[in-house]
Amino acid sequence: MAESAKSKGKGSRNIRQMGYTDLEDFFLSLDEKKFRVRQVWEWLWQKHALSFADMTNLSKELRQKLGDNFTLPALSIHSTQYSSDGTVKSGFKTHDGHLCEGVLIPTEHRYTACVSSQIGCSLSCRFCATGYMERQRNLEFDEIYDEVALINEQCERIYGKKLSNIVFMGMGEPLLNYKNVLKAIERITAEDGLAMSPRRITVSTAGVAKMIRQLGDDKVKFKLALSLHAANDTKRNEIMPINETNNLKALIDALNHFYKETKNEITLEYILFNNFNDSLKDADELIKVYRQVPADLVNIIEYNPIDFAKFEKPTEKRMTEFMDYLAKNKVNARLRKSRGKDIDAACGQLANKTSELGKTEPVELKA
Known part of the structure; x- marks a missing residue:
């Protein structure tokens, strides 16, 4: 799938923060058929699309409209x-x-x-x-x-x-x-x-x-x-x-x-x-x-x-x-x-070692 980033959509609203009914209202305003809502919902929550470009059963025009109105700020794997x-x-x-x-x-x-x-x-x-x-x-x-x-x-x-x-x-x-x-x-x-x-x-x-x-x-x-x-x-x-x-x-x-x-x-x-x-x-x-x-x-x-x-x-x-x-x-x-x-994946070891830690002083326990 395509790499995810906030810039994948030009709009300001995260599409996944919308409810199903909100999406229906949006598609209604575009005079799009109702089944398109279900298709987009499936891409967001079941097929795990990372960008609007991934939604391949939608027309290029519709994907463009989604990108103009919404963002899809998905996580990406860094390491x-x-x-x-x-x-x-x-x-x-x-x-x-x-x-x-x-x-x-x-x-x-x-x-x-x-x-x-x-x-x-x-x-x-x-x-x-x-x-x-x-x-x-x-x-x-x-x-x-x-x-x-x-x-x-x-x-x-x-x-x-x-x-x-x-x-x-x-x-x-x-x-x-x-x-x-x-x-x-x-x-x-x-x-x-x-x-x-x-x-x-x-x-x-x-x-x-x-x-x-x-x-x-x-x-x-x-x-x-x-x-x-x-x-x-x-x-x-x-x-x-x-x-x-x-x-x-x-x-x-x-x-x-x-x-x-x-x-x-x-x-x-x-x-x-x-x-x-x-x-x-x-x-x-x-x-x-x-x-x-x-x-x-x-x-x-x-x-x-x-x-x-x-x-x-x-x-x-x-x-x-x-x-x-x-x-x-x-x-x-x-x-x-x-x-x-x-x-460093065991209990208590997660620390984003690729980023700087804020505190560096060792701590000792008292018996």
């Missing part, structure tokens, strides 16, 4: 890296020159897209590469849709399969881009979109209690993951500044509200840091939180080193002891081995 384990990391370029990253993660039974919701991040989590970047802006819903569509095209080309799952675990905090994330999921799950099941989508949050409650009020159908990483407020404040205004009690209350309203699956994510949150006392605190939340699963994640944080992965022995203690206390937990580490 691609391939891991030895089959993981693929892509750098996506926006129409205004920003970069964000997404990852295709293949396993034996799943093909998962890990997508970003913001360009950079404002939360400054101490262990996450994206947290050392400035937040440039939110991604628009159609840009998030492009990430999924482009990764799906990669999956079909490389593995001959469509995506089976989507996780919002890339760059940015999804719940601080609430409307665009929900609108993107609406289009991704729509029959006239990518038609993916919402049950195969997980939104991960660092913990914005107010918006977790809003998800419940909005009766969303996708799964939720909380990036916990420490199970007491003192330690969580140290590694995740957001906890200072969204403490564990507020998060526990919000998660219970979310589950009461939706009955959707909740996962707790917990990265193990050597001599910080990996003792049996830490495990006890994690168990206490787990028992207050209707969580289906605790994902214990091995730490992936980044340039700007002096954190270390615990020994295999220490991780095994931690996992065994959780099992002994009837916690449904699994140790998640990260993929794509050799291309």
